[in-house]
Amino acid sequence: MLYREAGDFKTTYKADSQTFPIAFDRWRYWAVLAVAWLVIPFVINDYWANAILVPFLIYAIAAIGLNILTGYCGQVSLGTGGFMAVGAYACYKLMTSFPDVSMLVHILLAGGITAIVGAAFGLPSLRIKGFYLAVATLAAQFFLVWLFNKVSWFYNYSASGQINAPERFVFGHAVTGANTTPAAQYLICLLFVTGCALLARNLTRGTIGRSWMAIRDMDIAAEIIGVDPLKAKLTAFAVSSFFIGISGALFFAVYLGAVEVGEAFGINKSFLVLFMCIIGGLGSLFGSFAGAAFLVLLPVALKVLGVDVLGWPTQIVSHLQLVVVGGLIMFFLIKEPHGLAQMWRHIKEKLRLWPFPY
């Protein structure tokens, strides 16, 4: 009986277009935020921060970014890894060139730079569609990785081409480098996640969001009824890349602390983030979180189960892990092609109608 719309009337259009029209959803949302901000920072430890929460938050940002492009605007991109690399390297260059500027500014600027690069690589989307575009974005992926590997300016001419995040502070607390506390790591990521989710929510429910979705659903019709495809697609690329750039910067500076472009931002990253969007649910912000959580947790959970609980050899567990992850992905897509978000919606719908089946 939790889901009742009855008695929850909207009297203004403004109230009607709010993010969570159902009161219970609103409460739950505030509760989640409260736990995330007020409880977790005090109980978090190294393992939870580094192995689970920080990667989860960072991937959630990337997934939101990609979801804007792919889920809302319908442009499939496999260049996520490359764009994350742009964010990471931009952040690195900014951090080392302007050591006194706040890390927050660097991360935002890194997002901004990525947005520009993303929009540039989005240009072909005006001509190229569907899978052709998806494959074309691989050009960005491979080119960017090559570029960061080749041009030593990007990694400050270090001998090996690795970049290392020097120690930087936000409000006097180290957020990068060896002395960062797990709480600081977690909070800075949470800050950006919260901000990005809000921005994404606002953008997707307004005019620009609707023009993205129109392009996604039927681009010709959209153009004929007045959507400027150039603007819609390029803004989608830019906004999406902005988020992805931020996640790349955090991934490098806060999470790993040292990366090598080919290894950290290779094509697998692109696939992974796309997976998160799809398993979570295209065109759903909640889905981005769900997908990121699922794909960050699943391998860890399987490992814990296989190695620690069942005591199988790591080799067999990791082979089985591939089998299980692959199998589960297929299983999910079959059971609910529109992702965890849709599954959740179905559950809610059933709850609302319960106990009457139709």
Add this chain to the structure above:
Amino acid sequence: MKDTFDSYVTDDGRTIGGVMMDMRGITLRFGGVEAIKDISFDIREGEIRAIIGPNGAGKSSMLNVISGFYHPQEGEVWFRGEKRPPMKPYQVARQGIARTFQNIALFEGMSVLDNIMTGRLTHMKSGMLAQALWMGKAEREETENREAVERIIDFLEIQAIRKTPVSRLPYGLKKRVELARALAAEPKLLLLDEPMAGMNVEEKEDMSRYILDVNDEFGTTVALIEHDMGVVMDISDRVVVMDYGRKIGDGTPSEVRNNQDVIDAYLGVAHD
């Protein structure tokens, strides 16, 4: 050719204004196929103009030319007394031309409300940053436009399905939502491509009523393609007949109905 500023009085006593859209010598080719061959006709302010003709005659192509989706190889398009330079479809839409499509082209992933709101894009001006932060102008604009859209929803009697994803709607309602989306743009010229295809009489009656009301109440000029002769003859002020890319008739319904070329090519038998 009648002068642009001429107006005339229709059979049932309505006064029709001067020329709004003037197509002059349009020729459209696809590779070797000539879909439209040197056709000229006009659409006047406030009238309901029908385009009829056999399948493949080039009717939809003509609408596509008007809405800027196809660019004719030859000929000129004059809109409100000015020659229209080559334009992108979305620019045409901003001039106040809205349309529906032959095969429903709704945005299947969006709710009815969002679909109709999309129709108002041409009226939305707030910048991206304002929208991202959901501040000031963006929010105000959203509410204002929502009000306009609600008026259309009321007008077309689709209140109940406001929040339904369009993919779940039956065909007839989809057609109506598509009309709503076009109306949301508050167009000066409304192009309808077979708005009543696949409807039964009852639904056709409803649709006719909407078209007539739109024309009457908002003074919107309507150009429609339709195969149901009953509807065409009843509601249109003037009819263009196309066949294999050529114009074979143009005039009031009664004129067209008795035109032997039209009967041969299209009607088959003289229509009552």
Add this chain to the structure above:
Amino acid sequence: ELVIPDLSYRTGPYAAGGIPFSDGYQDYFALLNARDGGIGGEPVRIVECETGYNTEKGVECYEATKGEGALVYQPLSTGITYQLIPKATADGIPIHTLGYGRTSAAEGEVFNWVFNYPGNYWDAASVAVNYLLDENGGDLSGKTIALVYHNSAYGKEPIRTLEELSAKHGFTLSTLAVDHPGQEQKSQWLQIRRERPDYVVMWGWGVMNQVAVQEAANVGFPMENFIGNWWAGAEHDVTPAGAAADGYKSLNMNRIQDYPVLDEIQTMVVDAGLAAGAGDNLGKVLYVRGMYAAMLAAEAIAKAQEIHGVSDITPAMMRDGMEALEITEARMTELGMGGIGPEFSVNCQNHGGSGEGLVQQWNAADGVFVPLTDFIAPDDSVIDPLITEDAMAFAAENNITPGCL
């Protein structure tokens, strides 16, 4: 109980190299447990964690195992090493990167917790050049050496050193990058065929090695002039090319031969069903290297126990043991692996060992690598300044004041 994490990679693109190494690493500890009841009476517990050569999984493994009291990490991947250096330093757990990882970690005053003995990539490059100098009567002027390298952090390591050495010895260096994964090397080998360098040195990894050996054979480049580094000289790198690979040379930091200890492992570990793998890798290049790494860790543990007088040591004590490590021929022989590696000793200033390596050659008929030379010393006069420079830059960037702990 002595906890040793083994961050292995038995899956993914590099599994073929990861499996034998991990087998050797674990089997040696298993032998110590079975034969001696551990080290200094304290049993060893191996915690294996699969990284798949993936940095993020490496982080997870590190975080998951460090709580168990891990004594020393052998990250086995450049990426994981780089990103563990600050973390492990902050946590006070030593890292050992055996002939890989961050080269300038040899500077112990900057990298207090990181050890990369017995040698590093720059040593390896220099060893290769010294070997060629030997072959050519001490003179390489006018010769050309081509470097075929994996286009990654790892592959780019030797370039600086080789450039310096080319200036010093007057040979021409041309570099050819191969992009990951390295299945297509036609362009590079056609270029080699056109330019006919006197020698080809390769910094390859994974499938790149197999393809390079095959392509070298295809274009008819003489195998005996083709030298891989020590991560490009295992059996699986040459077997796919079959007989054509005969004569291929590579560096090695651990001599391949029959060691008594291998027999002991066979009887006391493999036959007893305690082996980490299927037991079919015994004696292979990377197996021996894994075993060698384990031996170095075990010796450091023994040293730490000796210094601190306790058997159940902490990571900090382990570090002291590593810093005081001394490997002599006598000790190696005593352990049943005489001649397996160079003699060296570690101290606070030098975490890098002697840097010596030998050259081995593939005998396709017998399917074994045969050591060609004894351990060759690198040219420290070239390498040491480079290491100091890089380490100081790192120190400056990270506000580290060099010094001993």
Add this chain to the structure above:
Amino acid sequence: MSADFLYGIEVVINGLMAGVMYALVALGFVLIFKASGIFNYAQGVMALFAALTLVGVMEGQVPFSHLINAVFGTEIHHFGWTVPAFAAILVTLGVMIFFAWAVHTFVFRHLVGQEPIILFMATIGLAYFLEGVGDLMWGSDIKTLAVGLPQGGSLFVEDLTAGLGGDDFYGFFIDKLDMVATLVAIVLVAALIGFAQYTKQGRAMRAVADDHQAALSVGISLNYIWVLVWSLAGLVALVAGVMWGAKSGVQFSLSLIALKALPVLMLGGFTSIPGAIVGGLIIGVGEKLFEYMIGPMIGGATENWFAYVLALIFLVFRPQGLFGEKIIERV
């Protein structure tokens, strides 16, 4: 003729042959995409799996031996026999057909009518799955493929052309394996084109590609067509696996050849069998020439991205690829 020019030609010839190798992988993609709209990312892993199976069968390896040994504590690895190459190929084909059936029955049958991107993701899931199964089944060490394919440069061609460009020119280098691959590819493509254009099944396949529902309505059994197509793709994967495996040993990285096929597809058009070949040739020559002429100036290792950029530039002018079906855009 100057030696430089001749070397340029040599690069072109080798580019063409490399292109054929790419095309071999791309063909599998085209088949499945054409018939089911599925962009089968698993094609590369299928090639790996086919090659692994072939080697495993030839050497009489016990499938899943690691798993069996781990679970039951046994020590089995080999049956103790070897199978001749030809028979092993047949067995492998059987396995691939079974695989095709299984993939269709358990996965894609349930995904009919889904959006392309969902299908694409499912194939990535399949790729993971198959990779894991391959590892479990045959182990993850590098295997040598000995089906008797010739290796090395052709001395005949080299001797014939040596001296054409003076002392600096050593004669054209042409890999014998590449020559075989070219032959095989030509035969394969001719056969597949013939199949698609002129047989009833081929027509049905194209019909299914256009409209599943309509195909069902005329009585075409989608299941049958899809299993057929996946089997064909399995055959193509086997050929590609053998050719690539002969080059680098059979190992995990073989699955990455899928990435070499993508730009080829893009350029040739996802739906065109001849497109795969022509696209492959253009990409092969393009990337090799670029690496030869421009590569040294910008540091080399350009092949990975250049192929994509080349295809991208091309697409801007022809969005459906060289031979792709024209995208019919009507409203």
Add this chain to the structure above:
Amino acid sequence: MLDTTETTTETLLEVNNIEVIYNHVILVLKGVSLKVPKGGITALLGGNGAGKTTTLKAISNLLQSERGEVTKGSIRYRGDRVQDLTPTDLVQRGVIQVMEGRHCFEHLTIEENLMTGAYTRRDGSGAVSADLEMVYNYFPRLRERRKSQAGYTSGGEQQMCAIGRALMSRPETILLDEPSMGLAPQLVEEIFGIVKDLNEREGVSFLLAEQNTNVALRFAHHGYILESGRVVMEGPAAELRENPDVKEFYLGMSDEGRKSFRDVRSYRRRKRWLA
């Protein structure tokens, strides 16, 4: 135009009280029963969303691919239960559906489209080409365009192509879904004329879903009227045409003859059956 007595009594297809649910939640058919006699043209009429298409798809077993399923009732063809067969089996038994919205294979030529219709046939290429000839004779327009890609042909041509394609399977029963949709009046007449021809000359039975009640009742022998997933009325076509309700709601006629669409504004209707 025809009288109802000529329908024979043998029932080919019998749909008995079926219920169809989409996506496990949307109940669309709520107990539909109908019979298609051999050699007859049976019309299935009703407004948008009434469930005509769903009924046809339930019969031809095309529902599965749309996540729909028959949850109750039975469908019998020549007395055999056919609900669990595949569409292929049904085509082989002589039941083929021409789908709403034409669904031609866009990238195949018209001729190739027609040939796919013969996919299930096993009676040799001679018979097939004879039938191809027959189809071309019924639809001379298709012969003209046989080498063009179907995606580029006009709506009417595509409709002909779809029907021709169905004919190529030598069907006994054709389930024809809205053949008149989007076609010019003259073409509608032409197509219905051909349907009648096929029915009379080749003895093909038709189950015809139509919105265009007027035309449908002119050509059909028997009609069912569907509303919101239920059959609300059935009877011989001639009777239906005279029924005052049908006249008002489906034929747009009032007692004074046909109303003008201009006048519809003046009154609002109400649904009598549902009220």
